[in-house]
Ligand SMILES: [Mg+2]
């Protein structure tokens with residue numbers, strides 16, 4: 001994944017901005033004016049710990065003129081950065097527009113001239129400012145914008161921003177006359193599973209998928225008392241929808257994944273393309289009607305429902321079908337999960353690109 005940047009305005013955002021009645025209206029006139037806004041250090045620390053690079057982007061009207069001397073601007077920055085450094089916080093870049101509105105330059109926020117050369121992940125990056133022009137700048141960059149005045153303090157703002165950019169996660173709630181499902185998913189997880197699913201074998205299957213894909217998965221699902229059809233189908237659909245959401249624009253992933261999984265006498269091959277189009281093919285032919293409370297005919301239907309919603313192509317081949325129904329299904333679940341993990345994983349050699357010659361998935 002490419003870098004996550006927190007673009008941060010200076011005056012009125014990091015530090016106090018004087019009001020209209022101050023000797024230097026709307027301008028930090030010297031070190032005596034330097035005040036950090038509440039919980040600023042704690043908030044920046046939390047951003048830093050969450051993996052954000054800090055980049056300052058500031059409009060300094062007429063910087064270098066008598067009205068806004070460069071020495072004052074730099075003295076304030078030097079003291080500010082000294083304080084931040086004591087907390088281990090460093091700005092990777094300090095980007096300054098020295099112009100006035102009437103100069104009509106390309107670098108004054110909300111214009112993006114100062115940052116056009118930077119490479120960053122827009123979904124994971126943010127802009128923090130205090131003015132409408134900061135939010136417009138965020139919009140022009142395609143990153144989430146936050147206004148400090150909308151929050152009690154810096155820490156509250158950062159907590160909100162971290163929740164919004166938590167990474168490749170999804171939460172889906174779906175209630176119909178037939179089923180009620182809540183599912184949350186963290187693609188870059190550790191394979192943790194918490195399930196409360198009204199079908200023991202389906203619960204087992206989901207547990208295997210989470211464990212072998214290293215996706216963290218929490219599922220609560222209740223069905224009707226007709227049979228297992230609606231429940232299995234709807235859990236498949238919701239899991240597929242969550243995968244689609246968590247994959248976002250599928251930037252920087254490997255896209256293709258495969259796995260060859262033996263389960264005792266059974267050998268299953270799975271191949272996945274996260275290319276945004278649905279396909280599902282399998283040669284699985286059940287020899288029993290049920291495994292526990294799960295109809296075996298619902299197993300391919302589960303994978304199909306999932307693949308439809310996730311917009312992925314999935315091939316599941318039983319190269320050695322073996323003799324045991326339970327083994328066959330487990331082998332398919334594990335092979336699917338391993339292939340999914342491989343396909344969804346970041347490709348470090350193509351970190352910010354969409355893995356398609358079309359440029360879109
Ligand atoms: Mg400002």
Ligand SMILES: [Zn+2]
Pocket residue numbers: 097098099105106107108
């Ligand atoms: Zn400029």
